[in-house]
Amino acid sequence: MQRRRLIGGLAALVLAGCERAQDTAFHALDITGADYAQDFRLQDPDGRTRTLADFRGRAVLVFFGFTQCPDVCPTALARAAEVMQLLGDDARRLQVIFVTVDPERDTPELLRAYTAAFHPSFLGLHADLETTAATAKAFKVFYRKVPTGSSYTMDHTALSYTYDPQGRLRLAVRHESPAAEVAADIARLLAEAPAARS
Amino acid sequence: MKTRSLTVTLTLTVAAAALLASAAQAQTTVAEPWVRGTVAQQKASGMFAKITSAAGGTLVAASSPVAGVVEIHEMAMEGTLMKMRALPKGLALPAGQTVELKPGGYHVMLMDLKQELKDGQTVPVTLVIEAKDGKRETVEVMAPVRPLGAAGMQQHQHGMMK
Numbered sequence: 001m002q003r004r005r006l007i008g009g010l011a012a013l014v015l016a017g018c019e020r021a022q023d024t025a026f027h028a029l030d031i032t033g034a035d036y037a038q039d040f041r042l043q044d045p046d047g048r049t050r051t052l053a054d055f056r057g058r059a060v061l062v063f064f065g066f067t068q069c070p071d072v073c074p075t076a077l078a079r080a081a082e083v084m085q086l087l088g089d090d091a092r093r094l095q096v097i098f099v100t101v102d103p104e105r106d107t108p109e110l111l112r113a114y115t116a117a118f119h120p121s122f123l124g125l126h127a128d129l130e131t132t133a134a135t136a137k138a139f140k141v142f143y144r145k146v147p148t149g150s151s152y153t154m155d156h157t158a159l160s161y162t163y164d165p166q167g168r169l170r171l172a173v174r175h176e177s178p179a180a181e182v183a184a185d186i187a188r189l190l191a192e193a194p195a196a197r198s
Numbered sequence: 199m200k201t202r203s204l205t206v207t208l209t210l211t212v213a214a215a216a217l218l219a220s221a222a223q224a225q226t227t228v229a230e231p232w233v234r235g236t237v238a239q240q241k242a243s244g245m246f247a248k249i250t251s252a253a254g255g256t257l258v259a260a261s262s263p264v265a266g267v268v269e270i271h272e273m274a275m276e277g278t279l280m281k282m283r284a285l286p287k288g289l290a291l292p293a294g295q296t297v298e299l300k301p302g303g304y305h306v307m308l309m310d311l312k313q314e315l316k317d318g319q320t321v322p323v324t325l326v327i328e329a330k331d332g333k334r335e336t337v338e339v340m341a342p343v344r345p346l347g348a349a350g351m352q353q354h355q356h357g358m359m360k
Contacts (some may be wrong), residue, residue, distance in 0.1 A: 048359040067237075070244030070308075071273045071301050074234060074346060081347055105241070113237035119208040148284050149267040151242075151309050175275060196316040 024187065027181035028162065028171035035060075037139040037161050037169050042099060042125035045112035050125060052167050055095045059189045060163040061173070062116045062181075064141045064156055066102035066160065072158050072175060073098075077118040079179045080160070084119055086183035093190050096122045101143040101156050103132050162186065165193040226251045226291070226327045231341035232322045233327050238314045244271070244305035245323050247298075255335070256291030259326040266310025268323070273303060282307075291327065317345045 012122040039052045040062075052060065061080060065073035072114050077098060100106035103126045106114075111124030127135060134145055143156035162171035162185065172187060173182055231247035249257065260268045269284040289304055291297050299305050306323060315321060325337045 067240050068242035068309075069282075070234060070242060070271075070305055071282070075301050076349055078348065108237065110237065110239040114346075116345060117235075117237055119347070142279060146282070148271075148307075149269055149309060153242075153271075153282050153307075155279060156282045157278050158275065161280045172278075174278065175280065 002089045016118060026171055026185045027177060028173040028185050030171050031172050033170070034169055039047075040099070040125070040135050041138075042127045042131070042135065043108070044123055044125055047108070047110040050123070052163065055163075056167055057165050057193075058093050059165055059186050060094045060095045061160050061162070061186070062099060062139075063158075063160045064099045064101050064143065065158075066100055066154050066156070067106050067169065068102065068112055068151075068153065072119075072156075075117075076158065076160060076175060077115070077122065079177075079182065080122070081118045082179035083183045083186065084121070086179060087187060090187060090190050092121075093193075094186055097125045098122060099132075099135065100124065100126045101132060101136060101141070102154055103127060103129060119163060162189065164189045177180065217346055218343040225253075226255065226325070226335060226337050228325065228337055228339045229296075231323070231339045232344045233308070233315055233323075233341045235317050235343045236311060236315045236356060237346060240314070241311050242307065243311065244301075244307055245339075246300050248296050248306055248341065249275065249291060250294070250296045250301065250326070251291035251327060252280045252294060253329060255291050255327045255329045256288040257291055257297075258288035258328045258334075260323055261304045261326075262308055262321060262323045264321055265308035265311055265313065266312065269307045269309070271305050271307040273277070273301075273305065275302075288328070317342045317343055319343045 032064045041049060041051050044050050063076050084094065087094060100111060106126060108126065111126060115124040132148035141157040143154055145152045145154055158175040160173040161169060162173060164170050171185055227250045229248040231245060233245045234243045236243050257270055260270060262268055270289050271279065271282055272285055273282045289297065321341045321343060323339045323341055325339060327335045327337065
């Protein structure tokens with residue numbers, strides 16, 4: 001009973017109704033120890049260089065996409081916003097990051113306005129084409145331009161990577177996973193953190 | 199004379215019935231349309247709706263005054279890879295079946311947007327449906343804008359109430 005309280009009321013609530021995951025596995029794919037997606041070096045909309053180390057002490061959820069995307073990207077970011085809601089007070093210990101694979105069209109101003117439409121704390125990161133390509137490769141994220149009409153759209157990997165508050169890569173979240181599962185996984189990562197720190 | 203007038207009446211009746219039938223056949227209804235909102239500088243968005251063609255047909259084209267280019271798209275997940283494509287032959291609307299354009303599937307892609315699409319606005323979209331006999335029907339849709347940050351799924355609509 002006491003142990004359960006330690007996990008936190010919310011985590012218990014989110015996990016309730018999903019017996020399978022109560023004590024065993026994460027909902028998302030556990031990629032702890034994987035040797036890719038270790039870090040990034042990208043620009044925020046203010047022009048500052050950001051790396052994973054900037055977010056130590058918080059769980060980090062990273063998604064690659066582009067703002068001209070009508071479907072997958074807003075769905076993933078809306079889910080992330082819902083995760084923030086579900087986490088309650090713990091939400092301040094989660095940083096959601098949107099990395100553009102379309103830096104030619106996704107200007108810093110556009111990225112700032114776009115991420116803010118979902119949650120004021122969400123951060124849009126960008127880089128030049130070369131760094132974007134290198135970062136995507138390091139994260140095993142595939143993307144390519146697909147011409148359509150007079151314009152182009154992009155195919156891209158729709159996974160979200162999750163890091164624990166120590167900055168270690170932990171989970172790959174599928175696009176189809178519901179917000180409640182993502183929130184439960186992140187609550188677990190956050191609940192681990194105080195123990196790991198002491 | 200009498201025979202003749204009867205023939206005329208019959209012909210007219212048949213013609214009227216045929217007209218009515220063709221009107222009924224061509225009838226395509228669009229329910230619950232919505233467009234995802236955008237922020238300034240964002241040049242693309244999508245329209246979603248439930249489309250039912252009584253007699254069956256194909257959604258072959260669409261246009262909107264807010265967009266320079268409008269296409270019928272399909273989004274599909276291939277493993278973890280998201281692919282989006284214009285449907286070259288349009289979107290099939292089987293007779294009497296409701297085809298849902300929704301996130302994770304089909305959408306009417308609005309590109310080269312001429313303005314920001316704000317919550318509370320309504321976006322006019324014209325859909326062109328081609329019947330099996332090649333006849334084209336246009337349906338005018340007034341699609342309300344839902345906030346960009348709102349979840350697209352039905353069960354989350356409560357979160358959008360003000």
